[in-house]
Amino acid sequence: MSIIDMHVHTKYSACSHIEIHELLSTLSALLNVDGIVITDHDVINGARIAQxxxxxxxxxKVFFGIEVTTLDGHLLAYGIDETLPVGLRAIDTIKEIHKKGGVVVASHPFRNVYGSLGDLVYNLGDVLDGIEVANAMDSKKAKAKARLAAQQLDLTMIGGSDAHSLKCVGRSTTIFETTIESIDDIVDAIRKNQCRPYVSF
Ligand SMILES: [Zn+2]
Ligand SMILES: [Zn+2]
Structure with a gap:
């Protein structure tokens, strides 16, 4: 079993000030997190340095992912190690991620600000690999709507803190049934729905 925070930003995202060394030392002291995926907005250099x-x-353990900005909202991509074009339609970004062998999870789909897919997740149910239902920055209502969508679409549910500051790191995580050693293990578990969201506090 492994507990992973699937959605963490660093200072390489314009909206976050998290320094990599501070992030890693904070995480090393947390007992309830085995690893993180760094998902900066549209860049992967922070993740590479952290790893x-x-x-x-x-x-x-540090794995790298990316949170891609699409015209329709944010998407979390796992299992690709390169940046992607920004500002495409969500469907085109999803196709691109799949072509490169990754999986795609809708980030905070019902957060009530720019950057969320909203009801479009229902149209993308056949192509998405999962939905982030436990984002620590989301309201209770947004999380409930995301969980309902994942249940109705029969998609894998994940949790991540979406931390932009150190105090939020590890607040929402995902429990994997197997021991996660690589990003390929994460991709595989999302495909097989062998994980579930976990909210620690
Ligand atoms: Zn986002
Ligand atoms: Zn984010």
């Missing part, structure tokens, strides 16, 4: 530092000196 290198983590291997050198921290007791935490």
């Amino acid at each position: 290198k530092y983590a291997k050198e000196k921290y007791d935490i």
